[in-house]
Amino acid sequence: MTPPVGVYIHIPFCRHKCFYCDFHSVTDSEGLIAEYVNAVVSEIKYRAKADGGHRVASIFFGGGTPSLLKPAQAQKIITAVTKNYEVEPGAEITIEANPESLTPSKLRGYLEAGVNRVSIGVQSLNDDLLKRLDRIHSKEQALTAIKQAFDAGYINVSADMMFGLPGQSVSGWQSVSGWIEELDELTASFPLSHISCYQLTPEPGTPLGRHVARGSIELPEDGAEFFDKTERFLEKRGFGHYEISNYARPGYESVHNVGYWEYRDYIGIGAGAHSLMEGERWANVKSIAPYIAKINRTGHAVRRRESLTKQMIQTEKLMLGLRLKKGISLEGIAITKGITKMLSTGMLKKTRTHLLATAKGWRVLDSTLAEL
Ligand code: SF4
Incomplete structure (x- = not known):
């Protein structure tokens, strides 16, 4: 399920x-x-x-x-x-x-x-x-x-x-x-x-x-x-x-x-809202009046849609998942050169199941993530 x-x-x-x-x-x-x-x-x-x-x-x-x-x-x-x-x-x-x-x-x-x-x-x-x-x-x-x-x-x-x-x-x-x-x-x-x-x-x-x-x-x-x-x-x-x-x-x-x-799927409703579903992302028309007009005409207001590559998904998963203290499940994550480097500099650490930021890496996460 x-x-x-x-x-x-x-x-x-x-x-x-x-x-x-x-x-x-x-x-x-x-x-x-x-x-x-x-x-x-x-x-x-x-x-x-x-x-x-x-x-x-x-x-x-x-x-x-x-x-x-x-x-x-x-x-x-x-x-x-x-x-x-x-x-x-x-x-x-x-x-x-x-x-x-x-x-x-x-x-x-x-x-x-x-x-x-x-x-x-x-x-x-x-x-x-x-x-x-x-x-x-x-x-x-x-x-x-x-x-x-x-x-x-x-x-x-x-x-x-x-x-x-x-x-x-x-x-x-x-x-x-x-x-x-x-x-x-x-x-x-x-x-x-x-x-x-x-x-x-x-x-x-x-x-x-x-x-x-x-x-x-x-x-x-x-x-x-x-x-x-x-x-x-x-x-x-x-x-x-x-x-x-x-x-x-x-x-x-x-x-x-x-x-x-945790990079779970979401449905964004309303002007300018974004959705993520099964590896696809789309964004709605941003301005309010054109949003209402498009919904009334076609039922939806999608203006841009993209299919995410495996690499895009991994990068986004890391950027979001490492914000959590518990980190991100290692399942399906490819250990790249960037990750190996950050493990060796003590910004990230690995448990049996998860990849997570160390205390040092977490407090400067934005610059930490730039290295990915
Ligand atoms: S402009 Fe509106 S959305 Fe933006 S910070 Fe102020 S109250 Fe929040």
Whole structure:
């Protein structure tokens, strides 16, 4: 039996474009949400017929800001998935949410619609850093949103946090210890099941990327210091560091995201979404109005499709699998010159069954992987 797949639903709408963001999202099209949801439902029906029957282990609403959906809209999409695919009992159903767009009734509505995991974009518990990050919520709004999620009855609540922000530095006015204080407050205040800690990256093409390139904004250089102290702190608080940027209490690792890292197949629905199925990858039309128009015309919105070679699959498997602490199963992996070199330099190690990064290799994984 083939392993179950993940279904990703892209919701490309935001209230405000954060200046560091290179995700696919727009701020001027909220009026299209209802029409977009109908197109998403049509695409789900089309894909289920075209791809054959698949079992589904997880559904993930990502964005953008999926919490701009009304509960009835989220319900419509979840019902379309459950009617057209065999969704496993207890499947993880996540919605990403921004604090300013959550309300108690919305949270209850999502729960009633079948959502059982909420991932809240907190980013920081420091109002000054939130402003520097160009976020439109405050610390208080973030804490209120998490409290409301627990009050609504969610057990599986994740918070996204970011370090390496403009104004933060290893020893400056907002130091690593300030960041650890934020994690302290967050984990002492709520029984979170999962925390993601990302280092802010200045992506080219974003306003932040341009500022950093011309030197008008400086970001702290030593991410490794944040990485080590975060790990030490969160492990003491009972969170396992299971992926470079992700921490979970035992049993609460994200089913959906682990699926990506383990290179399991997934179906991406919505504008700009990507899918991976049996060695083929395809991407949907990116802009919202043309996406809706193409779905209404043809049932699907595929704009680019490629068949992956064995070598591409191995490289992608390594890039993703080595992000996991447990590493990647050796089954089907050819030991290349690059891997042998990294084994000899102590960046990777092998067990009887797995290839994984050493502690030294893991904290500098991006440069480690460049050698592959
Ligand atoms: S809310 Fe998230 S997706 Fe939207 S602009 Fe900000 S970072 Fe990007």
